Amino acid sequence: MSLPSGTLVLSRVVGDPGDALATALDRGLTGYAVLEPQDALLLDGTGEGRLTFEDGVPVAAGHTGTGRRGADALADLAVPGPYRVELRSVSAGALEAYHREADRRVAADAPADLLAGDAALADRTRAAAPTSRRDETADAGSMDAVEAFLDDEEKIDAIRERAREEARERAEQWGFDETLE
Amino acid sequence: MVEAFAVASGKGGTGKTTTTVALGMALAEEYDVTVVDADTGMANLLFHTGLTDADATLHDLLIAGSARSVEDAVYERFGMRVVPCGTSLEAFEAADPDRLRAVVAELAADADVILLDSPAALGSKSAVLPVVLADRVAVVVEPTIPALSDGLKVQEYAASYGTDTAGVVFNKVRDPEAASDVAEKAERYFDGPTLATVPDSDAARAARRAGAPLLAHAPDSDAARAYQAAAGTLDVRAGESDAVADRFRSAVAPDSP
Known part of the structure; x- marks a missing residue:
């Protein structure tokens, strides 16, 4: 299901997806974020993540590459940054159909927890959520997502290999060459 | 006779700082321990050890031409030697990170264990230098995907620069049972054991507000006990070398021009 293009309110590369979540929250965004990790090596296939918001609070998520939805889509997106992020504003009505698909829905604090690992932002998001959603919490499901992440040996190996490459590149830059193992 | 972590x-x-101080206090029961705030851009060891009014700090030792000696910035607190860092941006900008090597070399003469509270970043030479200087790294993570992924990056950087992994501390754990499954799975990827699973704790926050280490403020809390156990799991290899200072002086960081 496609989302309307709406009005672009922000487009930038961020090191931490928490920045985009905090911006959406602070602006009370009704619309969605398009999140695209920049390191192709770490992507689960191609594609990007979509995360919708109502009044700054996350509602639903999907990943166009893996086709997964909800918390699974967030887990697919949880890789080291940077990310290219777009925030788009749309009318609440334009999100209704997307939100009706229950398997897309995520706990209000799940993106802050899973993508940013930021407990303070998760608390702030829960506090901003409508009363009916305040009891939702990512805690119960988030450990499952963390375990799923750790079961993905290919992704973890890619993260480790990428870090070793970075360390080697920067060693030259910083004059650590002689220490390289 | 020293191992630097x-x-x-x-x-x-x-x-990280709560962990540094807690491990330091626990290890101080057996070893001569020195803790150093090597996070020179976002120092906060001073707030955890009641040293907010410290006259001399690590910043003074890293500034060229400073008249301060290393001893001036060492404070005996809670059974450890503590080297805090100041919070002034001006001093941070004036500090030469390469001088950390010589400071650690001098501190090594009086310590069995040196703990370097390191910056939470890998993007600059000054942020990575403590990891390069150390013999081993203790990785502190929360049981979240971003923290684990960043913790693995730290390990790979450290390994690339010849620094082994001593172990992993899972911190701020809200669901110990679930986190223990996570720790078990994570052990496949980390080159050291899980040192502790430390519960999320109001005691740690209260200790920080009181300007005291967790192990002094709430020694009987579950979190404090977890850190005690972590220190017991850490197999300190206070080496046999007689030339410890030389080892750090000849460590990897190049001489400043």
Whole structure:
């Protein structure tokens, strides 16, 4: 299901997806974020993540590459940054159909927890959520997502290999060459 | 006779300084321990050890031409020697990170264990230097995907620069049972054991507000006991070398021009 293009309110590369979540929250965004990790090596296939918001609070998520939805889509997106992020504003009505698909829905604090690992932002998001959603919490499901992440040996190996490459590149830059193992 | 550990995380907010001080106090029961705030851009060891009014700090030792001696910036607190860092941006900008090597070399003469509270970043030479200087790194993570992913990055950087992994501390754990499954799975990827699973604790926050280490403020809390156990799991290899200072002086960081 496609989302309307709406009005672009922000487009930038961020090191931490928490920045985009905090911006959406602070602006009370009704619309969605398009999140695209920049390191192709770490992507689960191609594609990007979509995360919708109502009044700054996350509602639903999907990943166009893996086709997964909800918390699974967030887990697919949880890789080291940077990310290219777009925030788009749309009318609440334009999100209704997307939100009706229950398997897309995520706990209000799940993106802050899973993508940013930021407990303070998760608390702030829960506090901003409508009363009916305040009891939702990512805690119960988030450990499952963390375990799923750790079961993905290919992704973890890619993260480790990428870090070793970075360390080697920067060693030259910083004059650590002689220490390289 | 010293082993230097970098306490590092790659991601901010994981409780690195709380961990550094707690491990330091627990290890001080058996060893001569020196803790150093090597996070020279976002220092906060001083707030955890009641040293907010410290006259001389690590910043003074890293500024060229400073008249301060290393001893001036060493404070005996809670059974450890503590080297805090100041919070002035001006001093941070004036500091030469390469001088850390010589400071650690001098501190090594009086210590069995040196703990370097390291910056939560890998993007600059000054942030990575403590990991490069250390013999081993203790990685502090919360049981979240971003923190684990950043913790693995720290380990790979450290390994690339010849620094082994001493172990992993899982901190701020809200669901110990689930986190223990996570720790078990994570052990496949980390080159050291799980040192502790430390519960999320109001006691740690209260200790920080009181300007005291967790192990002094709430020694009987579950979190404090977890850190005690972590120190017991850490197999300190206070080496046999007689030339410890030389080892650090000849360590990897190049001489400043």
